[in-house]
Amino acid sequence: MVVGELAYERDLLIIGGGPGGYNAAIRAAQLGKSVTLIEREQLGGVCLNKGCIPSKVFTHAADKLYSYQKNEQLGIECDTLTFNYSKLEKYKNKIVDQLRQGVEALCQSNQIELLMGNAFFLSENKIGVEKDEQYEIYQFKNAIIATGCSPKSNKLFSKLDSKKVLNHWSISTVREVPDRLIIYGSDYITLEMAMSFRAFGSTVSILLDDGKEEFPFDPAINRELERILKKKKIAIFKGVIKEVKEDGSAVMIDVVRKESVKTIIGSYLFVSNHYIPNTKELGLERIGIQIDQDGFIVTNEKCQTSVNHIYAVGDVTGGEQLAIKAIKEGKVASEAISGIPSEIDITNIPTIVRAVPPIASVGLTENEAIESGYEISTGQFSLNGNGFATLIDKKEGLIKVIIDKKSQLILGVHIIGEGAVELISTGIHALEMIAREEDLLFPLYPHPSINEGLLEAIEALSGLSIHTAQRKKSKEIAQF
Amino acid sequence: MVVGELAYERDLLIIGGGPGGYNAAIRAAQLGKSVTLIEREQLGGVCLNKGCIPSKVFTHAADKLYSYQKNEQLGIECDTLTFNYSKLEKYKNKIVDQLRQGVEALCQSNQIELLMGNAFFLSENKIGVEKDEQYEIYQFKNAIIATGCSPKSNKLFSKLDSKKVLNHWSISTVREVPDRLIIYGSDYITLEMAMSFRAFGSTVSILLDDGKEEFPFDPAINRELERILKKKKIAIFKGVIKEVKEDGSAVMIDVVRKESVKTIIGSYLFVSNHYIPNTKELGLERIGIQIDQDGFIVTNEKCQTSVNHIYAVGDVTGGEQLAIKAIKEGKVASEAISGIPSEIDITNIPTIVRAVPPIASVGLTENEAIESGYEISTGQFSLNGNGFATLIDKKEGLIKVIIDKKSQLILGVHIIGEGAVELISTGIHALEMIAREEDLLFPLYPHPSINEGLLEAIEALSGLSIHTAQRKKSKEIAQF
Structure with missing residues (x-):
């Protein structure tokens, strides 16, 4: 197989064995391609x-820890509970x-x-x-x-001892549960880490990144989320960083908001933030592959x-740094290479947070819908009124649905609460199938189930949620 | 408001405050009706x-008990675990x-x-x-x-001491966990009770009712279910009852199958079986309301x-004795009375079992599809290959999808495994929206999640499930 100039001939070469790469490799192989996968570290990539x-x-362990006390009422009693990190x-x-x-094995x-x-391009085909x-x-x-x-690495924290500053990769190298953990961010990792380490015993403070005033979800989800965080005694700080310093083994961050200064103290700082594409050593310039201003392909x-x-597929192409995107792109690329007319469309990409409780969201938030010029109706249902959530004692959370008033088309589905991740697929499919309000109103929902919360959010669009107390009616109607 | 002959005048009278009745009552009130709800025992009915x-x-407690040992590997350690029934x-x-x-309150x-x-009809409007x-x-x-x-009450067991024979209503009156529990049935209550009492410490034997050879699900679900039951040390008996007797405090049932006789011994017998409509005291004959041969309206x-x-709505109208049907019918009746053109259609009613793991199914099983004359394709994915199921250590189960080969329409979705109940709504909506294979193939599925198992079942329809090992290819392709 060796040709003249000592180059091995291959059909399809894939550089990188993360979710994007290995899904591409398997899909291409399934479609009859002969595939070579090149990985410099470990198969599975960052995600795995x-x-x-x-x-x-x-977060799975955190969920179990949070629910331990609740198990007692079920008659499941444990003498001494210990957590071994x-x-x-x-x-x-x-x-x-x-x-x-x-x-x-796959x-x-x-x-x-x-x-x-390590792989790098020598020419357009080598x-x-x-x-x-x-x-x-x-x-x-x-x-x-x-x-x-x-x-x-975030310049804001460049003065700090690097051992004190953790990111998504290095946090698992800390051998003990931090005494006081500061988390800088607002994304899914922020929340997953905050709730996990709180459950493991850390005192946790979240400082929203870049001076943000809100988490990035629908306003109703944000409100419920902040309530839940406070209930879990996770402090939330908002404002602009004035100073970052170190005092002995403590990290200290001064934050200014509305002219008052607060100091957040931690034994460790977790920064959930920006990423740079792994393109430097690929030699892309040699073959003229176009990159954007941030270096993404x-x-x-x-x-x-x-x-x-x-x-190119996955994080290296920019956009949302999510495995779900990489997986889909990997398959699309291999299908396209194999002559199948596949295309990528991530309009209806869900946002998932495996917090306790989980958050899952797809489509437009209320603000996004309004900004996009829609005249909207919203329907919301608190899981507090859901029978199944009550019996499993997971009543925190809500389901909110946003529709376009004119067309009745579903624009967004937002869930915080038990079962959110599994249930969001119904929302994703509704959006993909261009579903209207009636399309989610008509079907049957298992009883008792969290799913019924989605139905009641839809019913709430027209004031017909069964398990929501009626607001006082006008005197006229009341006397009917 | 009292008229001549001492009758109070009412707009809408609803007899029975179970799921059918109270959903009807609230929906009618929401639509402006003046509603009177009559209940002879307790609001919420049998379901609640x-x-x-x-x-x-x-089953919720059982799920927690089953998962206790698994929590140890997460570092959550409990000295002595006790269960207090x-x-x-x-x-x-x-x-x-x-x-x-x-x-x-609602x-x-x-x-x-x-x-x-107690309510009964005096005439067509009284x-x-x-x-x-x-x-x-x-x-x-x-x-x-x-x-x-x-x-x-089932005549088969009429000879037994009635205190030893439990049904869905009376089982909660038993003050202790039965030592040896025999369960006669094959429906969702059978499985929920079997798995619950097994977790609580009973020795449990299931005897399939009416000589059945299988549980009533898709064959793939039945196989996985039997495997899981055996793993939980729940014995399954099939055959025809030859004799039922009592020996001291023990119930004994002789079962014949393939000419061999087995004796099942229990301290209690739970019978999950037939129901009769509560119509006797209603005086239906007085106003000529049509009933069927079994007395259902x-x-x-x-x-x-x-x-x-x-x-009339719910169980009293026959068909599947499920709250989901009663709830929907209650709403439809009240909407129809209020002049809204609602109709009931339970074609896509899901079957839900909150077993451990849960089962959820909608549409046709493989056998039903074939019997209905479809030429089918099936796609199946074992949760054993699902990343999220692996990390939460709930790898039991599978997802199976059945489509019509000709039209590519989805005919059935069958799930046994964690998250089945929440995930089945995607299947229900797919069936309601007359979805094709591609409609479930195209959308994005959260990563990592059980939802991806549904995608892989769909991918498996065309041999393209990523996390399924490839069968050995023919030599020709292998050498490509």
């Missing part, structure tokens, strides 16, 4: 090894290993060639792969770049780069 | 007081009271008049309501009958009886 999966193990870390590592081995069963090493002392050249028909991103709806036979 | 809600409290009973009673008070806030007593020594007559424009059903798609201005 350092991101979503570890974070979800933490290092055991949870071991479990996390076990799960990560297990899932990574699963990906390896690659093998799909006859995907796996190369370990890649060099370097590992230790070895160096080999591969010629390809198609390539997919799926190299992801890395956290960008520009792609079209087929995930093609400006060099037609080279595709 | 003796049925679904108590049963779901039990009487405390769970107290919790169950508390929840039932709380929900019932909720219904009362009736009040909707200005619904509540009458306690009802008598009797309570203790009191008796009053009400004249009405419309009435809704929502009187439900009662368990019918015959209704049309608007829930109207053969006497046009009288409607």
Whole structure:
């Protein structure tokens, strides 16, 4: 197979074995392509090894910890309850290993060639792969770049001892539960980490990033979320950072808001923030692949780069840094390469937070809908009135639906509460199927279930939620 | 308001305050009707007081008990774990009271008049309501009958001491966890009770009712369910009852199958079985309301009886004895009475079992689809391959999708596994929206989530599930 100039010939080369890369690899193999996957660290990428999966193990444990006291009323009684953080870390590592081995086995069963090493473009159809002392050249028909991103250190905190400043990747290297944890951010990682470490015993303060005044969800979700955070004794700070300093082993952040200054003190600072694309060592400039001003690779709806036979998927292409996007793009790229007319459309990408309770949202928030020029109706239902939520004692949360008054089309579905993640797929499908209010009103909803909360939010659009107390009617109607 | 012959005048009278009746009452009040609700026992009916809600409290506790050992690996350690059944009973009673008070408060806030007593028809527009020594007559424009059903004692077990034979209503009167519990049935109550009492410490045997050879789900769900039951050490017996006897405090049932006889021994027998409509005392014959051969009230798609201005909803109308049907019919009846063109259509009624793990199913099973003449494709995905199920250590279960090969229309969605109940709404909506394979293939599914299992079941229809090992390919393709 070796050609003249010592280059191995390959059909499809994929650089990066994260969710984007490995989903692309398997899909291409399923469609009959001969696939080579190049990974420089570990299969599964950030998501599996350092991101979503570890974070979800933490929130899963946090959920169990929060519900322990509630189990007593069910007659499930425990003498002394202890929480062993290092055991949870071991479990996390076990799960990560297990899932990574699963990906390896899938690659093998799909006859995907796996190369370990650093890859970089030598020309439009040649890649060099370097590992230790070895160096080999591969010629390809198609390539997919799926190299992801890395956290960008935040200049605001550059003065601090770097061991005190944690990011999504390094937080799992801390061997103990921080005594006082400050979290800088407002995204899903912020909330997952805040609720997890609070459950593990940390005193947690969230400082919303970039001077934000709100979390990024629908206003109704934001209100309920802040209420829940306060109930969990997680402090929320809003304002602009005035000074960041260190005093002995403590990190101190002065925040100004409305002319008053507050000081947040922590033993560690977790920063959930910006990412930079992993493109530096790829040699993109050598082949003229177009990148945007932040260095992210520009792609079209087929995930093609400006060099037609080279595709790019996932975080390295910018936009939302979410595995869900990478997975879909990976499949689309491989399908496009295989001649299937697939296109990416992430209009209805859900936002998921595995907090306690979880948050799941799709479509427009109330503010976004109004800003987009819609005249809207909203329907909202508190899980406090839901029978199933009551019996499992998870009454926190609400479901809110936004429709366009004129067309009755569903514009957004927002859920905070038990079952939110599973239930949001109904909202996603409603949006994809261009559903109207009546399309969600007509079907049957299991009883008793959280699902009924979605129905009641829809019913609330026309004031017909059954389990919502009626506002006082006007005298006339009352005397009817 | 009292007329000549001492009859109070009312707009809409509803007999029975179960899910059908109280949903009808609130909906009618919302639509401007003046409503009188008559209940002879307790608001909330069987579902709330003796049925679904108590049963779901039990399965919720069972779920917690089953997962206790799993929490240890998360670092959540408990010295001695004890289960106090009487405390769970107290919790169950508390929840039932709380929900019932909720219904009362809703009736009040909707200005619904509540009458306690036995109601019976005197004529086509008069009802008598009797309570203790009191008796009053009400004249009405419309009435809704929502009187439900009662368990019918099974002749098979008539020889046994009645204290040993429990039904859905009486099981919660047993003050202790039965030592050995025999369960006769195959429906959702059978499974919920079996898994609950197994978790509480009973030795449990299920004897499928009426000589059935299978549970009533899709064959793939049945297989997985039997595997899970066996793993939980719940014995499953199939065959025909030869003899039922009692020996001291033990119930003994001899079952014959394939010429071999097995004896099942229990301290209690739970019979999940048939129901009879609560119509006897209603005086239906007096006004000529049509009933079927089993005594259930015959209704049309608007829930109207053969006497046009009288409607009937819920269990008393026959069909599936499920609150979900009663709730929907209650709303439809009140909407129809209020001049809204609502109709009942329960084609896509889901089957829900809050077992551990839960089962949720909608549309046709594989067998039903074939019997209906469809040429089908099926896609199936084991939760064993799902990342989120792996990390929460709930890998039991599967998702199966059935489509019509010709039209690609979704015919059925069947789930056993964590999140099944919340996720089935996606299946219900897909069926209601006449969705095709591509409609479930195209949208985004949260990552990591159980939802992705549904996507992979859809992908499996065309052999494109990512997390399923590929079967060995033919030599030709392998050498490509």
